[in-house]
Amino acid sequence: MSDLVRPSAVASYHRTDKAAQRFSVPVRCCVETDLDAILPNRLTRSYVQIRLNKTKMHLQTVLILSAFFLCNAKLPRYKQHLNELSQNLTQNSQSLRLLQTERKNERTNRIVDQYRTRHRRESFNSRSYESGLIWAHTERLDESGDVILRWVNTDSSITFRLEARTRGYVGLGFNSARNMRKADLVVAWVDDRHGNAQILDCHGLAFEDRTVADEVQNYELISGFQNDTHTTVEFRRQLDTCDKQDTVIGEDTIQILWALGPEGSDGELPRHVQSGFRPLRLLQPLAKPDSIPLKYWDVRISNFTIPHVMATLFWCKVFKAPELTRKHHIVGYEPLIDSRPIRSGKPVIEKNSLSPVHHMVLYECAEDHDKRQWNEWTESEGFFGPNRPGELATCVTPIAAWAMGSKGEFLPENVGIPLGEKGGVSYYMLEVHYDNQELHQFLDNSGIRIHYTSSVRAHDAALLGAGVGVSALHVIPPKQLAYRTVGICSPECTNNTMPEEGINIVSVLLHAHGHARKISFKHIRGGEELPRISEENSYDARYQQSRIVPGGRRFLKGDSLITECTYDSSSRDKPILGGYSATQEMCLSFVLYYPRTELAGCYSMTPVLEFFEAFGVREFYGLSMMDVEKIFMSSGNLDGLPPELEANLREHSLEETIVQGDDQGVGLMKGLVIKEPPEFRNKTFMAHLNEMPWFEPLFTEQIEKTLSKGVHLTFCKKRDDSWGAPIQLQIYPNFTEITHNAASEKSCNYKSVRLPSMTTTGSSASTNTLTSAILAACLYIIVAR
Template identity: 85%
Template sequence: MHLQTVLILSTLFLCDAKLPRFKQHTQPNDLPSTIAQNSQSSRILQTGNKNEKTSRIVDQYRTRHRRESYASNSYESGLIWAHAERLDDNGDVILRWVNTDSTITFRLEARTRGYVALGFNSARNMRGADLVVAWVDDRYGNAQILDCHGLAFDDRAVADEVQNYEMVLGFQNDTHTIVEFRRQLDTCDRQDFVIGEDTTQILWALGPEGSDGELPKHVESGSRPLRLLQPLPKPDTIPLKHWDVKINNLTIPHVMATLFWCKVFKAPELTKKHHIVGYQPLIDSRPIRNGKPVQEKNSLSPVHHMVLYECAEDHDKRQWNEWSESSGFFGPARPGELATCVTPIAAWAMGSKGEFLPENVGIPLGEKGGVSYYMLEVHYDNQALHEVLDSSGIRIHYTPALRAHDAALLGAGVGVSALHVIPPKQNAYRTVGICSPECTNSTMPEDGINIVSVLLHAHGTARKISLKHIRGTEELPRISEENAYDARYQQSRIVPGGRKFFKGDTLITECTYDTTSRDKPILGGYSASQEMCLSFILYYPRTELAGCYSMTPVVEFFETFGVQEFYGLNMMQVENIFLSSGYLENSPTELEAITRDHSAEETAMQGDDQGVGLMKDLVIKEPLEFRNKTFMAHLNEMPWHEPLLTEQIEKTLYRGCHMTFCKKRDDSWGAPIQIQNYPNYTEITSNDASEKSCNYKSVRLHSKTNTTGSSTINKLQSAILAVWIVVIIAR
């Protein structure tokens, strides 16, 4: 576990009234500054009230010896758990859950005889989090549960005013504490987290032995991003075959922070058409110590993401066979013919367990039904500069039992290029990639296509990603959307009910970034220190379309940053470089004479940088005020703290001109490269607030108990509820 996570969560789940460190937060414009400065005594009083209330509630639980009991022979609730995840690396904390349309039930199994705590938040810390703490009383064996929330500006928790979690059962043995509890997805309580479709940061903590109701400082804690509401995979009822496409003992040098490796594979020899129905990652990375690869339990793999592509058919089978038998190629140095490997088949990124396709679709495999050769592209993110031996790849699951429809993957979004710039010091900076109506009109069938799932992909500063659907001048409901994106957890999202997409419709991939912690601009590229904005779209029926992207035209891009001319290259030449390799080869003499020295070692370390190195080579000639600066130096020196500047740049690059690209499976153009204005359409508005029926009140869950004496328990619960009301009023 990272030290930072430990420090952030170092006081997680302290539902104790004896830590008066709460600071009352004043929203902007709530009070004049003079009143706010003189309100310290009021804040201390409010803090005291919260602490007193928390102590009363905790004391009630500690003295409630007969709140509810569970027979030792009924430790299982009988629920079938739809999902299960390990929350820690060792498997000491297991979370299982199942949900209905309105409720969700959890089972938490933890190696502790103290309390167990679970939290839900959009951030990786407890501030403002929804927290639930449970324990089994050592003396009486009764399971207890407490609904808490993290304070907004202090790493401490207090009990909620309304308790919305309900214990289903709880017990402990010699090593573990197991609790099951449930809640509404939306409790209509402002102090609770609304569990929805977005990624949720799941927080957990374990108390020391004997921490029954006392809730002292935890002994272990952590966090993990998960989507709690996701459809169940439907495994095939027939046996599946598998095909492993793996890198073979590739040594990742310690001098490269970013490495792209491409390996050609020949498809299995099949006598008839088969369907790919799923895939799983095969991660095998071993650090090299003293010249030998070793297995280390907590070592992190440098594999960042992997994509398996179909390659267009080629009559020169001998050459392709040779490539399939080779160890592979460094990305920028791969043979030119591999540029025909453009149709994605499987896309995996960090945090994903892989995918199984919906039961009505499959991707054709093999020469009889698909193609003969495939290319695996693996991106290694080795910022720590370790030497690693890697044999990672993807396991492809396929079957001769054909599905109803031939499916395919379509890549869309912002073209990966250094022309994709995200300024620093921005809270919510947006960029977009457009799949134009000209492209979809020329490549899709008359009846259109059906979109079934989407994998949204970006890097570490992305916070939101959405795939928009435009028809004519109207925006339709979003095809897919993630409002709490976490690059550590990239699992594809099923589109409920599917989505019909017609010829002439437009796709827009929009990414929102938080760069408040960055001091310099971030450029687009493959490195984890750079950024992306992509959608991988699974659809049927299969078409010839493989990729549909856009980027800012070169002239408009440099004009946006006030640059008119470079030494040695006109804008048309610069554009051609970006549209080819992104590298400056055979530099003009005038440019070589004035180019600032930049580290060749740094360029080599970053590997395939898609024009990042070029940004450091281009030297400004006009205007005079920027003359003799490299473009990268010019970017770094811009006053990014000025909101008027960054807002205008965002507006120009977002709403301005876009150069669109439409690639077919054989690497030919599905539509000519065009420069187009951003589409004019009426944006969809969210009606979530107006449609909500919540008045922010308690929603009590109905308990289903199998224990004897239920009427006595119900009377006791009624009495407890009365005590709760007194406590709440007393605060």
């Protein structure tokens, strides 16, 4: 993800006229009577029911009036103890919390006991059961494959099959966080004595890691059985159960929790013996490969030793396409991850060793007549990213983009990406980003398997990169819960590079690093925002699976694209700068579309002058703003500067590059010394940035508004590395944003059905509610006096 989003040294841009503009619990009755049994006549039953209701109302009135006079008579004593009650509020609330937890535990035990004593005909005895469902998705929830989750969904429900290596209970959970607090949980087991499967709808408590049963049971057991080693259960639920104790399953990434109970924990909920979590999107269309056999081409690094002195490393390797006599189509790809840690000088296979491969992109390279040179590069080991030959700058069109957590992608049946000299190009470049913050040594043979076919599909497809240009000018302040940055694909770019009928967007891969929490891919036409092409409101950098756009999206000439990222930097004390390191940040979208055009990249960044002005800096020692601009536009190239200044800047840049690889101007930020204004004089810009009052909301909001909604420097790059439109300064487009109002779109009739074991406590529940009302009335009188 480099050339596509970095400016070129030879670029020039024009300030347009636009740049001159100003930025500018229902209550139960105390009497529970089976009227149907003793009064068969319907009219008689109705009359008696009305009389009972009136009697209850009279009784409640008498109780409240009695409480009123009692409170009034005891008023001085209540006033005397009111301050004591206030002083002990913290202790009382803590005791109340413990009491509530104890009551929830009692309810859970009561529900579990009911499940244990069920008549056998109410349970499922399914040792011989074989599922008739076709599972659309299968995922290992743990590294060793001891917990397998399969599922298939409709428009309103989802069905799961959970296979776990345990003879105790197995738990599955859904949460936005990576723990069980407030999580939606389901616990299942198979009775060892009778072989009957049971399931329990639960949730996690807010203040401790404890599981309690829900008031309403919304999970439906389909089947369950166990053998000598495994427990398997199948169950279903609604995507939205309209139960506040259940999680709504939607299109966003969700943390899937799992837990295994000790052997024999049937109907009990002791502490689990194994547990874990994994981010997944449960609602995702599945594009399947052709029914005909596919060929594959493995594009992978060969026996490359990842040095233990670099936390971030970009490695580039050139490959020659397969020898094909006619055009073929790439129809899918999948990752090949093979990273072996080196111990005592030898690579070893370790079960729980995590690969340092962070992401990989395969690029097409523009045709070159000097094939002798390109063939030599295909025989070489590869190149360190910043030191690769200049000719590789023509490798800018992405063909496959993989990131952590992705299983790859198969394209829809009507599109394919051309492959081979007769229909595509001859040479490709694989760029691998290694994230090795622990500075371990690995032997790597990772890459991408390309699936292709001779059965050419209806449309030639391509990938387009969009978003924020990777640069140290992309700043995320510290101590922020939701700070936004945006990248623009301008209408000038789409006007110059797209056909009259526009293009059709098929899928999108949203990409950022560990501090991103939301990413939106917006579509602007005229002054209106159309429905979001893709959106992730629970982004997890460890799960970056491409997202199919349901039904596709028609994108016309002159439309704009906006990639918006929202970051949580509340745990950071210093600003985060843009860059390729996993400790830095990105904000990108990779868009699969058809028909294929010449456009390869469309993105923007904050102009250098406007960026430094936002932080009150007007001048640096030894460099004009035009000099600084040239350095950032050439990805940190320091050639041509005065020798003394160049040596100083290279020292800071080299320090960053040695550890973090291609720093994209991060080192430069540490070397620039402020000259004007006087109040910041002799500080490095990085020191100045660190001292900004980021704790002041008004200040941070103004910075966000200036950098995101102000002037943008837009780039439009074609497949041959030429410019599809002049680089320009443009104001953030003025448009009417769409709004989401989930409450108006859907109303839930929350279920009031409760388990039989709960109905026996109806009287006590009503009594408690009425008592609470009386006490509240008393407290109101006391305060009023």
